[in-house]
Amino acid sequence: MESRPPATATSTPLSPRTRALRTALIVVLVAGGATGVAALRGAFGTGADHRASSIVDTMQGGGNALHAGFRRAHARGLCVSGRFIASGDAATLSSAPLFATGESPVLGRLSIGGGSPVAPEASAGVRSMALAITQADGQQWRMAMNTPPVLAVGTPEAFHDQLRAMAPDAATGKPDPTRIAAFFDAHPESAAFRAWQAGYQASDSWANTRYHSINAFVLVDADGQRQPVRWAVVPEAPFTALGEGPHTDDALSREFQQRLVAGPLRWTLRLQLAEPGDPVDNGARPWPDARRTVDAGTIELTSAHAQQGGDCNGLNFDPLVLPDGIEPSADPVLHARRAAYAESLRRRARETLLEGAP
Numbered sequence: 001m002e003s004r005p006p007a008t009a010t011s012t013p014l015s016p017r018t019r020a021l022r023t024a025l026i027v028v029l030v031a032g033g034a035t036g037v038a039a040l041r042g043a044f045g046t047g048a049d050h051r052a053s054s055i056v057d058t059m060q061g062g063g064n065a066l067h068a069g070f071r072r073a074h075a076r077g078l079c080v081s082g083r084f085i086a087s088g089d090a091a092t093l094s095s096a097p098l099f100a101t102g103e104s105p106v107l108g109r110l111s112i113g114g115g116s117p118v119a120p121e122a123s124a125g126v127r128s129m130a131l132a133i134t135q136a137d138g139q140q141w142r143m144a145m146n147t148p149p150v151l152a153v154g155t156p157e158a159f160h161d162q163l164r165a166m167a168p169d170a171a172t173g174k175p176d177p178t179r180i181a182a183f184f185d186a187h188p189e190s191a192a193f194r195a196w197q198a199g200y201q202a203s204d205s206w207a208n209t210r211y212h213s214i215n216a217f218v219l220v221d222a223d224g225q226r227q228p229v230r231w232a233v234v235p236e237a238p239f240t241a242l243g244e245g246p247h248t249d250d251a252l253s254r255e256f257q258q259r260l261v262a263g264p265l266r267w268t269l270r271l272q273l274a275e276p277g278d279p280v281d282n283g284a285r286p287w288p289d290a291r292r293t294v295d296a297g298t299i300e301l302t303s304a305h306a307q308q309g310g311d312c313n314g315l316n317f318d319p320l321v322l323p324d325g326i327e328p329s330a331d332p333v334l335h336a337r338r339a340a341y342a343e344s345l346r347r348r349a350r351e352t353l354l355e356g357a358p
Contacts, residue, residue: 071115071344071348073113073114073115073340073344074109074111074112074113074114074128074130075111075114075115075116075117075119076111076112076114076116076117076118076119076121076307077109077110077111077112077128077307077312078109078110078111078206078252078253078256078257078304078305078306078307079107079108079109079304079305079306079307079310079311079312079313080106080107080108080109080110080301080303080304080305080312081105081106081107081108081301081302081303081304081311082105082106082108082264082299082300082301082302082303083103083104083105083106083300083302084098084103084104084105084106084131084133084269084297084298084299084300085102085103085297085298085300086098086099086100086101086102086103086104086296086297087101087295087296087297087298088100088101089294089295089296089297090219090271090294090296090297092221093219093221093227093229093271093273093294094219094220094221094227094325094326095220095221095222095324095325096135096139096141096219096323096324096325096326097135097136097137097323097325098133098135098141098323099296099297099325104133104134104135104136105133105134106131106132106133106134106299106300106301107131107132107134107311107312107315108129108130108131108132108301108312109128109129109130109307109312109315109317110127110128110129110206110252110256110304111127111128111130112124112126112127112128112252113125113126113127113128113146114126118249119249120247120249120251121247121249121250121251121252121253122202122204122242122245122247122251122252123247126146126147126148127146127147127202127206127209127211127252128144128145128146128147128211129145129206129209129211129233130142130143130144130145130312130317131143131145131299131317132315132317132321135323139323139324140321140323141321141322141323141326142317142318142319142321142322143213143317143319144317144318144319144337144341145211145212145213145214145232145233146211146212146214147200147209147210147211147212148193148196148197148200148212148214149196149212149214149232149286150192150193150196150212150214150283150284150285150286151193151214151283151284151333152184152187152189152190152193152194152284153187153189153190153284154189154281154282154283154284154285154331154332154333155332155333156332156333156336158187159333159336161183162183162187165179165180165182165183166180166183189282189284189285190284192284192285192286193284201241201242202241202242203239203240203241203242204240204241204242204243204255205237205240205252205255205256205259206252206255206256207235207237207255207256207259207265208235208237208238208239208240209235210232210233210234210235211232211233211267212230212231212232213230213231213232213319214230214283215230215283215319215328215329215331215333215334215337216228216229216230216274216280216281216283216329216331216334217229217230217322217326217327217328217329218280218326218327218328218329219271219325219326219327220324220325220326220327221325226327227273227274228273228274228278228280228329229271229272229273229274230271230272230274230287231269231270231271231272231296232270232272233267233268233269233270233299234267234268234270235265235266235267236265236266236267236268237259237265237266253304253306256304257304260301260302260303260304264300264301264302265300265301266298266299266300266301267298267299268295268297268298268299269295269296269297269298269299270293270294270295270296271293271294271295271296272287272291272292272293273291273292273293273294274287274291275291278291280329280330280331281329281330281331281332282331283331283333283334316341316342316345317341318337318338318341318342319334319337319338320334320335320337320338
């Protein structure tokens, strides 16, 4: 018979409100620590005007959040879960166990760009897939991917300027096309992004959308050999263009959940391998299409749930949470993303704590 420890005095269970307050306080402390670490690493860019707090202020439309308690970017989304089925073909490139033949659980989130949790899903200009793949040893690989394969600019400072250029005009409530055009004219490095944007056609589903890492990472094998990579997740479902509508505000969420009724939805995780001379520290500069690719495995999603109350809602999909065998590149935007994500999480946690207070 299994032995049990001696009985102790029974404690009074915590009320749901007390548990929520305690959890939120812990998240505030953890997020604050993460922000401090990011600041020490210099991830905020140069000058106070481009610190993570200033960038997130721009994202949320000013000093006060328009949508308290929600992510400052990609606010509207859907929690998903499933598994990563490794092919084994990338195991020679990285010592991370998740690349060896086998399965690892996945928790993720599908979302649209923008800071509004009530924005219409179908008409959004950017779609995203964020994943957390957990190895048997508990280490995680978190990734935050978007539909564009490249960024418009290659530094946090220029990215912040882009956000400002695209902010709604105070008089019209809409972005000013002249201001946006002037920004792109001043940043010729945005040519690859603008070319993608000009040819982009939205599909009718999150399930048949392709998502990209954009930034580069470095795979490290058991002998210490290093291979810079970018990746894309390529949908198994065939592309179908988004119709003219009308579409309900939650059209993508409804459609995705209906698809799941018929069975799992799958994407191939395709690694693109850099060659010497390819830019690995600038997400605005694409690599040649002819570069070698390796299909590392299959992402299979089997369930979806509303983000409010869902397992993904409190998870920070920090792209620098990496298992041994995967390392970040020197791309400054990649490191600035960690700082901005941490700042967004800190604010959300604080707002949630205040909302639950008596």
